[in-house]
Amino acid sequence: MDNNQLKQGILEGNIRALSKAITLVESTKPEHRRQAISLINELYDHRKSSIRLGITGIPGVGKSSFIERLGLDIIGQGLKLAVLAIDPSSTKTGGSILGDKTRMEELSRAPEAFIRPSPSSGTLGGVAARTRESMLLCEAAGFDVIIIETVGVGQSETEVINLSDIFIMLAMPGTGDELQGIKRGIMEAADLIVINKADGENMNAAKRAKKQLEIALHLFPASDKGIVPKVKLASALNNIGVNDVWKSLQNTHKELTENGWLENARKAQQAKAFQKLTEISIYEQVMQQLGREMGLEKIKADILRGNINEYAASIEIMNDLKKLLTKL
């Protein structure tokens, strides 16, 4: 499909067109990048203003069941939901958390829901840039709510925090009064902590943990969002508390819209995305137009032959480029 067909399809909410466009966004080929940038630009002003939710939680905490339950509540309200999942856990096999087809079975069958895993390995712009672009495409396709999900390891969480309006951390009662899934650093960025599996014999421990968490959250410096982080109890399995979470998320989103945080955050994200786009494309453009003149291929070969080390080579390249640009 060319960009006209993709644009038309996406604006009609066609899932096949949306999927193809996301695949384009994920490609590292320069011609695909150019096409993707042009497509996003054309769709930019046709986007819905969506609610962007980031959700993290370690395996075992019931993240899939929770997202499914939350998702069913969202689409039950007549809204369209996209779930973008980032999975950095597998490096060599490129496996995905969505490999398991039974995950979110009911939600994945619903026509109002779109679930898409995001491979997280080696691309120029990084996972964050690509996930953001996929999100923009989903908004152009008319999705009202976007959930960005991460398995909760390392860098991916930071990226999800930066991409989402509201960041949700899932935890669960452990042995004693311990909570499982609470991670320092990440917890401080959470706008909402949901203690899942708060049912049956876990209930008392969950309630005690909730109180302690609420006290602990006051010890952290206030975030720039101007809202007080919340702690909620839920049992996705028994469908208890999830709808309350969804109501709370809608209220928080309203607060963030009204206090101006949302607009500022989106602008900052735009500026950051522009910086990243420019970094990469300036490199590509210079390589394409001056790479030969700068003798880049010869220098690379020299490095592999051991004639020059990579730092000396980098210094040489910079001096050459400096001289070339001075002519302008």
Added chain:
Amino acid sequence: MDNNQLKQGILEGNIRALSKAITLVESTKPEHRRQAISLINELYDHRKSSIRLGITGIPGVGKSSFIERLGLDIIGQGLKLAVLAIDPSSTKTGGSILGDKTRMEELSRAPEAFIRPSPSSGTLGGVAARTRESMLLCEAAGFDVIIIETVGVGQSETEVINLSDIFIMLAMPGTGDELQGIKRGIMEAADLIVINKADGENMNAAKRAKKQLEIALHLFPASDKGIVPKVKLASALNNIGVNDVWKSLQNTHKELTENGWLENARKAQQAKAFQKLTEISIYEQVMQQLGREMGLEKIKADILRGNINEYAASIEIMNDLKKLLTKL
């Protein structure tokens, strides 16, 4: 200290000079980057050919005790050891796994050992590039063995895999025949899996797990290293098996040297480092010399004012640059 003083100090094995140089490497300021690149270039041919070990393991697996025990064996042999630790776990507070001063207490007091945490947040070249540069500096300071340690979350493991000659994964017996700390994707990249805490009542479970792991490892595609991954039992606490691990690592390193893998891998790393160095410095050079002419600041302001979206802006910038470079 200027580069001459740093160079002199590092070549004399002065730890203060080495620390200062690593701080320079970690800086994001353009003038510091230039100084760092120049320093590494000057030291490049004075480096020792070291053994580079990557070690990962989830919290609780006894990683610190294991590295300390292994480290004491290494320096006991008259060798100099550097431990570089990557910690991506804390995003907001910038906390470090080495914040706990009691970690590796004995090793950190030894004059033959150098232990340095590596902050993992926001820099141009990324953690991998900086850790590699710190490693090159340690080699110039005469270190024989470099251990790159990661807490075992997300991206940092991939980076450690790419930087190390031998990648070691620590696991421990769990309940029943389960092993704790084994992660799909990462496990497939391990050259050596050490089952730590193989002592007392864990012993039988550890032995059974070892057998199962050895069978499982045969199911993975062979790595390009041309060696068979090993599984070893150890108890860092009781100093059992760790010296055997060190002997095995030395043998593996000999194998990798003799079969040519090491030389090829180092060259590939050089080429990759050059690519990264060039990407970043081309961007900086173009910005410095042409940023004004391309009206970059005005475009950024326009994005923040909502006059243009970041994708349209990126397309504009590229067209401007293309025209400018055509004049050359």
